[in-house]
Every structure is written in C-alpha cells, then in structure tokens.
Amino acid sequence: MTLLNETELRQVADTIARVERDTDAEIVTVLAARADDYAYIPLLWASVVALVVPGLLNYGVVVMGPHALLLTQWAVFIVLALLFRVPAITTRLIPRHVRRWRAANLARRQFLEQNLHHTQGETGMLIFVSEAERYVEILVDRGISARLPDATWDPVIAAFTEQVRKGETVQGFVGCIERCGALLAQHLPSTSQRDELPNRLIVLP
Helix, strand or coil: CCCCCHHHHHHHHHHHHHHHCCECCEEEEEEECCCCCCCHHHHHHHHHHHHHHHHHHHHHCCCCCHHHHHHHHHHHHHHHHHHCCCHHHHHHHCCHHHHHHHHHHHHHHHHHHCCHHHCCCCCEEEEEEECCCCEEEEEECHHHHCCCCHHHHHHHHHHHHHHHHCCCHHHHHHHHHHHHHHHHHHHCECCCCCCCCCCCEEEEC
C-alpha cells in the first residue's frame, strides 16, 4: 500500500476544503489497502494443486507408493499455501469479478459508515480507492445524482484508476477531487458555508 506522509495527507484535506467552499456537496475520501484479506484463496488453490500434482507425478514421471504420494501431497500443499499468501501472488489468483465485487461492497459500506447518507440536502460524495484491486469508485447521494447522472463520473474514475495503476494514488486523489469539484460547483453551487464531514483522507489498513 502507498505510504502517505503528513504532507500528502494534508494536501488531500486542503484540496477537499478548497473545493467544498464552492459547492454544497460534502466530499469524503477513503483509501483501502485491499478490500478483503482473501484468506481462503491461498488455501483453496493450494488444495487443488496438491490434489492434482501427486497423481500427475505418479502416472507420468515416477511410480510412488501410498506413503510417498501422501507426503508429496502434504509438502505441495504446505509450500503453496505459504507461497500463495504473498499479497502480489494472492491478488493474481483471485478472479477479477470477485475482486471488483469485494471492493464495490467495501465502498458501499464506507458510504454508510462515514454518514454520507445523512448530510443536509443529501449531497454526500464518496471517492473510494482499494489499491490491491486497483479499484476506484465514486458514490453520491440523491441530492447530487438528481443533478448529475452516474455516467458523469466515468471519465474521472477512468483517469484516477490509471493513476492508481501507476502508483500515483495521492496525485490521483487531488486530481479527482478537483475535477469533481468543478462539476459540483457548476451544478450544485454553494448556498451556505458548512462542513459536516471530515476532510481528511481516511486510510483503511
């Protein structure tokens, strides 16, 4: 996960504060290292391979007795279970649709946990990133979606996702906030000065 220093965290918070002066929207940013620990994935793959490999060896390379087959199976399982727990490998073993589903689920939980559905005028916006899944999502409450359709955010999400892939997460947050802010200021301009939700970047381990 990207390690953020105080300067970078302050940069994100300052950008939100500046943008919110021109709009009634309340922006909250969340950065997650990963959407799930996927603890079962290494064990699942290690089990499948451990069941197949000894049989292939026995019939294709060398004939082994039951004791040797069992030891080989255990050895393969233990080695692969440990190897597949390396985060970079684990992520590659998870189907893309599973990774996206877990990340999307976490984003929606964060929308509720950060009280974005309780803002005055229903103008909450969540900018969510899960780095391991390279997943970016923007969720808005009804006060914003009534004026800006969901497709409005697609180009912003696409640009931010590319920056996450390049490891430019902080720059991506700042650019995303500014682009969202410009649209919000145009369609949901400020009618009163308020700051209902924290501006700091919320970092989930």
